[in-house]
Amino acid sequence: MARHRDESVPFSVIFGLPAEVGMRVAAKALNLSMATAYKRAKLGDFPCRVRKEGRVYVVGLHDLMRGLGIQDVRVRYDDFEAGARLADDGSGF
Template identity: 40%
Template sequence: MSTRKHIPLSFVEAFDLPVTVDVPTAARALGICLTTAYRLARQDAFPCKVLRIGNRYRVPTIELMRAIGVDERAVYTLDHSS
């Protein structure tokens, strides 16, 4: 049994992701166990599109965001003049 605690991805972390992420990051965002995430990826049953590149899996961030209910990436600017 693993002693590691499942730490979900924060809202801020989710919007700071690169174009693709690894399965552990996607699992954190979706709130699923890493073992389950890899099993789903192998079975083509992951909640969003997964790319297999060689022996690695990558998850497009746009697909991951859609899977968690975020259709568009928030765009904002900081007012540096104040």
């Protein structure tokens, strides 16, 4: 399937970030101790949406980014490719 030049993808996808993270990563990103993170998750007071898979808590990356106030902006392929060319031209700028 041919790609249209005006297509865009989320920033997180371009950099290969995982779709989900575990409680340890989420707690560290939110500057919470593990004990506080688990306590808040059990009380339904975690700073972002969390779900339980078996005995493990999982946080969607998009939800974590939103909880941190980070917007997962969409990046156009043309802009990404132009930036890669600029970085690869050896000029340093």
